Amino acid sequence: MKLNIDEIPDEGVSIVATSSQDEWLNQLFKKALGDRIGDGDSLKLDLTASLIGSQVECLGSFYYSIHPICARCGSVFCLHEDLPLHFHYVSAADTQMGRHQKREEEINIAEDEDFSIYEGRSVDLDPMLYEQLILAQPTIYLCKQDCKGLCPQCGINLNTQACQCVPTPKVTPFDALKGFKVSK
Numbered sequence: 727m728k729l730n731i732d733e734i735p736d737e738g739v740s741i742v743a744t745s746s747q748d749e750w751l752n753q754l755f756k757k758a759l760g761d762r763i764g765d766g767d768s769l770k771l772d773l774t775a776s777l778i779g780s781q782v783e784c785l786g787s788f789y790y791s792i793h794p795i796c797a798r799c800g801s802v803f804c805l806h807e808d809l810p811l812h813f814h815y816v817s818a819a820d821t822q823m824g825r826h827q828k829r830e831e832e833i834n835i836a837e838d839e840d841f842s843i844y845e846g847r848s849v850d851l852d853p854m855l856y857e858q859l860i861l862a863q864p865t866i867y868l869c870k871q872d873c874k875g876l877c878p879q880c881g882i883n884l885n886t887q888a889c890q891c892v893p894t895p896k897v898t899p900f901d902a903l904k905g906f907k908v909s910k
Contacts, residue, residue, distance in 0.1 A: 727751075729775055729849045731782065738776035741786075741851075745769040754852060755790070758859040762867075764793035764802070771855070773811060782815040782849050788859060794867035798875035799883050809862045814841040815849045 727750050733739070745752040745768050755769040773786030788809040793802050842854055874884035879891040 727851045729782070729851055731777065731847045731849065734775060734777045734782070738774045741771065741773045741775065743771045750852070754856055758856055759792055759863070762792040762794040767791050767793060780817040780819070782844070784811060784813050784815070784851070786811045796869040796873055797866035798868060798873040799885055800876065801869055801883065803869040805867070807862065809858065811858055813854055813858070815844045816841055818843050818845040
């Protein structure tokens with residue numbers, strides 16, 4: 727979605743979109759989280775873009791529900807997330823000859839906040855929104871923090887039932903040292 731800088735009023739512009747009604751957001755949702763999206767899953771964007779000098783400040787949130795696969799037990803589960811968004815767009819003209827530093831101090835862009843550079847009179851929100859959505863995803867998905875996973879012998883989901891398998895002792899390279907006798 728492109729945002730025209732000249733059309734942002736003093737109070738800012740509000741952008742409310744859902745993946746079920748807005749095709750551009752649906753495409754972004756599928757591109758970012760395609761294999762984790764199930765029937766009925768959705769993404770909602772609620773964002774306010776304000777013009778501060780020549781910078782554009784975007785503040786809002788994503789709310790989404792997805793159905794990823796648990797990395798331990800292999801079950802599909804529902805995950806609901808509310809992701810806060812806060813990022814800035816800095817004009818390319820302000821970054822020349824040290825003028826960016828002055829603007830950064832005026833607007834108080836903290837080191838941990840995201841910012842991107844825009845050229846011309848419009849800002850493309852899609853790359854930053856995509857990045858924020860991707861970066862918010864965990865390295866692995868777990869249905870619950872203490873997921874027990876699958877039995878390595880019979881494959882039963884240990885979260886739903888206990889198996890009758892006899893535990894096998896773990897063999898490590900250090901087991902060879904158990905028989906080692908140290909003489910003094």
